[in-house]
Amino acid sequence: MKASAFDYARVASIHHALEMLSLHGEQAKLLSGGQSLLPAMNLRLVSPQILIDIGDLAELRGIAVDSDVLRIGALTRHVELLTSHLVAAHAPLLSDAVKHIAHPAIRNRGTLGGSLAHADPAAELPACMLALNATIIACGRDGERRIAAAEFFQGIYATALRPDELLAAVELPIARQNSVDFFQEFARRHGDYALAGVAARASVASGGFSKLRMAFFAIADRPVLANAAAKLLNVAITPELIADASVAFGNELNPPEDQQASSSMRRHLASVLFRRCVEALLARGRLYGGAG
Amino acid sequence: MTAPMPISLEVNGERVDLHVLPRVNLADFLREHLHLTGTHVGCEHGVCGACTVRVNGEIVRACLMLAVQVHGKTVQTIEGLSDSGEVADLQSAFRERNALQCGYCTPGMLMAAEDLLKQQNEPSRELIREHLSGNYCRCTGYQAIVDAIEATAHSRRGRPR
């Protein structure tokens, strides 16, 4: 199908974008890569009156390290995350995760900010933000707001962004010496949205975990941290302990059902991912840290 | 202001200055305004890959870009790659191996395959499949397409530079 008629404005500054947003309110939509918005408009799931194209705003670009923080601009495209040396060095989780997003032609356009603002519960990058304990930087007419990833995602396509704000950047604590990342998902075909997936960062010392953040996606209305991970902190890890924790984790969940997978199938896949993730993090921790 | 907007861009090496409505996507613009019908339209929501073109040298979904967004950019379509001879060997490998039947997916397949071959001179079959994962073919079963791309990569490696 074709999108219905709309107006289009290409803005030259964040200030201009925010002015347009407050002028047009709910009738306006920001346009970044267009890889979620334009399909939805072509299917007439949404019909904004005006698109505000922020694609030219250099202020929203760039990947940089400042002391122990990695800052990534909202307009950073998926392909740029995939090839960035800074991302590979300081947030390898993202380099891994992006390979699972869609296909090359879509990764050439789609952006980090668009993916986070869109907040598809099955999307990879929101879960990564949660695992990495990211801070999301929103820009409004009154200035900046810093929002923790755990507060940012609020439901299916719902975030803490206000209608007159735009997402400017994210800040991530950089990987420390003993920190290890892990990403895996199950999807029907390569590049499809996941049936269940996990993004995790851990600190491994003496063969155990001193920190463990496992964020699961496609199993709830937003990415969620596994509470059961607490059972694995600062203890000697045994296969029995992992098995117990993965059962406890399965019981935390009440996954949605759709044409792709039943609720119990999603719960099963998530528990399998939980176990694999813990084992892989430990093995990587030993490999890189030499401990344990 | 839901009126046509002026845009200037370069398409297959030629400068184009036209007015276009914001709602017109790049695929429809190429087909209906410029009569470049090699860019096909299948799903119009990004899943089939039939509309794949290059913008500023990178492949994109033409159904997921607005013509007004391409203002000031360069576009290359299958007609451009075909006329310049860039994909001549790939096209004959497709023909020789029956890597096309109805041909609907073929322009998009060629655009995606050429994109891979520019980045990798010795892609594995797995990498070929991965790079084409966003391009659907309802006829061939993909095997012959992967064969044709592998064969082209092989013969390009043997070609003097």
Ligand SMILES: Cc1cc2nc3c(=O)[nH]c(=O)nc-3n(C[C@H](O)[C@H](O)[C@H](O)COP(=O)(O)OP(=O)(O)OC[C@H]3O[C@@H](n4cnc5c(N)ncnc54)[C@H](O)[C@@H]3O)c2cc1C
């Ligand atoms: C066939 C196909 C398969 C896909 N598969 C996957 C997949 O497996 N995993 C996945 O995660 N994604 C997938 N995607 C979506 C893709 O990753 C998108 O790029 C991404 O979700 C949105 O980014 P965008 O820049 O294209 O945003 P847009 O489409 O431009 O915008 C999306 C939404 O966010 C808003 N927005 C955009 N930028 C900002 C900003 N800076 N501040 C505030 N609001 C903003 C827009 O107004 C809009 O509501 C797929 C897309 C397609 C077409």
Ligand code: FES
């Ligand atoms: S028509 Fe563009 S991807 Fe199908």
Ligand code: FES
């Ligand atoms: S040859 Fe018919 S769709 Fe590919």
